[in-house]
Amino acid sequence: MLNLARPREQVTAPAFWPMAGIAFAAAVALSSMRLVAAPGFEFYLGPLFYLLAYRWFGLTVGLVVAAATMAPSILWWGHPVSVLLALGHVLVVHRLSRGQQSLAAITFFYQATVGVAAALALVWVHYRTPIEVTAVVSLRKILCEIMLAAIADLVTLALVVDPVQGTIRRARQFGLQRSLEAAVSIAVAGAATLFLLGELHHVGDRLAIHEQEVAQVVADLGRDEPFRPGQRATLVLPGARAAMPYVIDRTAAIGTAAHRIGCARTDTGEAGPDDRDTFAYWLTMCYVVPAGPGLSAAVAPQPHVLVLFGDIVRGVTPMMIYLLIAELGLLAFGRAIRRSMGLWETALRGFGRHETLALPHAPFHETDALLRAFVSANNDYVVAEQERQRLSRAVSELRSAIELKLFGDVGFDPAACALHFVKIDPVAGERRLSFPVHAADAGQFAASAGKHDVMIEFRRGDGGDDQWYLLLAHEYDEESGHWRYGCLIRLRTAKAFQSRMRHNARLMELGGMASALSHELRQPLFTISLAAENGSLMLDAADPAAARVAAKFDRIIEQVERASSIVQRTSSYARLERDEREPTNLVQAVHDAIRFMRPVMTERSIQLFTELPASVPLLLLPRIGIEQIVVNALQNAADSIDAAREGGRGDAGRVSIALWQGDGTITLTIADDGAGISEAVGNRAFDAFCTSKPSGKGTGLGLFVCRQIMDEVGGSIALTPNEGAPGAALTLRFPMEEEA
Structure with a gap:
């Protein structure tokens, strides 16, 4: 049967690798562009492409794409630090992700540690950039790369690329942990990014207002005391937290004068837009405001700019702390999920091995309750299975010992004088069999009809009078006249049992006869003994035959005593047998x-x-x-x-x-x-x-x-x-x- 839904989920690309080469070239081209979202907020797409390459094609391709897409930064900044950070980023992701940890979480901790350390070492030490600006640059880099990593997470969760088969398909299932971490990272980092973008967008407006305030203060100072060319001083605005140096010179030479107070460029409101898109512009420019006829004042606003960036850092810091807490929480949540999955995997493996399991303690209440129910059911099943195996062995031994037969649909046919039943054989399947019954035992089956539980002893009807069997049947069906279940047992000891009972009956009857005879014989024996003694006393001693007659009487008395002793012993023997309780x-x-x-x-x-x-x-x-x-x-x-x-x-x-x-x-x-x-x-x-x-x-x-x-x-x-x-x-x- 054809699966018509498959083409919607999986696409086989005949030119997969050529298309991958074109995508690689496009990624390098897009990564060569410095995208400016706000003055001082520029980013690049390299992390998105090399993280996607790593997820889809593995470590080697990820490293190659990272080097290729970040190489243009060498031309921008004159050093390979960004390339080295990108390669380290791929290696750390490979070491820590294992296919479970999200790219966003790893990127956050990597950039918050290694990235910040590199920024401090490079920007602050090499470029002598103030700490406030360095902090903004670091936050911008962290937020940008977290956003790009989270986007890479979502893309790789939605699309599965198989480079071996040359296919691209939509994922049917999403990883819970990675999806949640990517979503939370985008939400929190996105909020922090929007805040930072808004603050940087307003830097130019705030500086324009600040420039107007400076111009007004300079104009007021010029009215109080006229300026002279070459004059240098510091300017403190009302409510300002820092003083600004300024210099007065002719308007035509104000650029040269601005250099003397550390300004590389002057802002007269006519500078190109690119100049205002970098931090360097705000840190190295001077306001140029009128200071009198033919004179201008160059005011360096760097202290005020640093205050503005400090305020931005302090404003975004709570959101970064919240992002840190969120990432730590996601990390703990991910560990809890992995532990729960590990417990489930252990439980399932134990179930496959038919072993009893210890009751675990899962991190989540719902998982714990479900897992405990599963373990309890598994242990009950294992105990039942062990009992079933024990009973199976016992039944097998019983079958071999007593020829036990188990069957169903048991019925007795009076006309054929035979049992009919159905036997289920694992190999031969269902078989209908008959078992002959001795005609003398047929009455028991007729008397048992209608009873739900019967136990009938009978003999085999094919000439085996010595073979006795026991039928146990259960659940009588009135409609069919059959019992639903039954078993047949050959009574190997029936003959021996009957012989023993008959022997015991004969012994008991002999014992009773001995007891009765002992009672009946005592009186006549006593009478004979008494008559013999009396006859011996009545003999005349003078009679020559008296001695012979007396000897006869003595022999009679002797034999009577012997008979009495025999009767006594027999009676005692019979009584001893009956007294054994x-x-x-x-x-x-x-x-x-x-x-x-x-x-x-x-x-x-x-x-x-x-x-x-x-x-x-x-x-x-x-x-x-x-x-x-x-x-x-x-x-x-x-x-x-x-x-x-x-x-x-x-x-x-x-x-x-x-x-x-x-x-x-x-x-x-x-x-x-x-x-x-x-x-x-x-x-x-x-x-x-x-x-x-x-x-x-x-x-x-x-x-x-x-x-x-x-x-x-x-x-x-x-x-x-x-x-x-x-x-x-x-x-x-x-x-x-x-x-x-």
């Missing part, structure tokens, strides 16, 4: 038990509902025992639901678990809608070997062991029928006095 989170224990039993519930198409708080106080409990109580309760609930279905209740299949904290207790209820409590069991549900299950399906020790565990922790357990509904509820209450 640890700080236990009941919510987590219930979740672990549910996780273990969920496959059983899924296989039997039993819906499991939970109402659990986020957390409860930790209690000192046998964690494995508590988990086994919940597992036993869920197993009994499942068996009860199966019994209800066999009895003709096809709608049975719901188990609810609720946990809440009350006054001093934590209560856990596990309710089902199964067959309920059998009449044959009644209130003996917690007795050992009491069961309503068919032979071979239950030992009758599950609830018995549960009660023992609850008794040992100081809690209570109760099995009650549901009010107004089928099924039963197991209620556990844990005291909080044992809170860890």
Whole structure:
């Protein structure tokens, strides 16, 4: 696409260097002209041209143009001081500007120091010029060169010259510091220049008035006492601060007489205009006024001229002081801007390196507030980025460890018995994938439909019964029937976890059986031991067989004691296992038990509902025992639901678990809608070997062991029928006095 706006901003000059040569020649020609703005105020354009050349073409060209444009001053004043000052000016600008400091500011300090020193050394010492005139000359030079340097600043800010490409274009942006310094310099120096021009313009008018006053005083003196040729004296005007020498002579010889009092020329009002444009004219001329018949008086007004120039210097001095203060302020402002820019550059570089930054203190309140906000945002971003990288590494490690899969648009297809989801791959892009689900686990997905946050454990449906997976899905969309986000985790330890729980269940049941058997066997063993002892005492010692019978009774007593010892050790072992307590989170224990039993519930198409708080106080409990109580309760609930279905209740299949904290207790209820409590069991549900299950399906020790565990922790357990509904509820209450 063509950029039609470009020609308006950039001009390609085919004859760039020839045009530059013509411009150089024109600059030299214009610099050869001494421009007079007011009597005693002359200037030249050389500084403008060599500063532009330096900005556009570099140091070498700047030095060449400075020498060429200031060379005519050698013809004017007979010395190369102006050329040397111009070369030094370019070198100082090159040393100090670095593309940021304005030309006007550097020029001010250069001319106020080096330029003034050169003027004092040359004008005052070499030409013996009075200090008042030397001061005016120095101020004129400073103001002229500041104005020209400020103009050069504005020109180079507006136009950009590329000598390599041979192009000239308008600048799209302006440097804030240089623009401000140039504008302030032009404003202040321009005001001082206008004041000086006005004062110098009025020097001729004031001297004309002064000449009339001198003529009147001379005329008055001549009437009082006639003058004689060759008479010399001093004249003091009323209110004047200095006396003026004068000489009386014939009018035809008055020029020669004026020389005797130091006047190089006479002012009769007929002198050419060029004579009045220099300071030398005012310092070396004499008034010529009538002094009588055929006589004239030549009066040297130099004292009065010096007073006038002194007044001009004193008038412009406040403005020069103001200019100095302005330049110093601009210098400080420029340093503050550069410091602010440096802080921004440091902050931006730190942002590029993703590093935390120290809070800076910028010179300007606005910059400081903005910079602090940027640094704070950068540091927050760096911390977030570090956390993101840490999480990314953790996710990568987690993915490799558990085969974590992250995806979106998760839905379950009952017909295909498969999960469908969309996976975003950085390389392959969006991919739609499917994951088979075991038919026995499909009921969990149907029961979870409509829930915004679900956690479902299931098996892979392509023959991998050993492979268990956990689906976490979030934000259910009613219209599509899908979850927006989800992840899939392979449960590598599911088999080991189930084996451990089954092993713990068998150990717990054996412990319960040992405890129950120890209670049931103690009485018959005691009876056998007592009968043996009584039988031994009843033997007749005279009977020849009594000794053999007594030996048998002793062996019976010995074996009974051995059996009692075995039962005691077994009972102690079982009790020791249950007494191992640890700080236990009941919510987590219930979740672990549910996780273990969920496959059983899924296989039997039993819906499991939970109402659990986020957390409860930790209690000192046998964690494995508590988990086994919940597992036993869920197993009994499942068996009860199966019994209800066999009895003709096809709608049975719901188990609810609720946990809440009350006054001093934590209560856990596990309710089902199964067959309920059998009449044959009644209130003996917690007795050992009491069961309503068919032979071979239950030992009758599950609830018995549960009660023992609850008794040992100081809690209570109760099995009650549901009010107004089928099924039963197991209620556990844990005291909080044992809170860890």
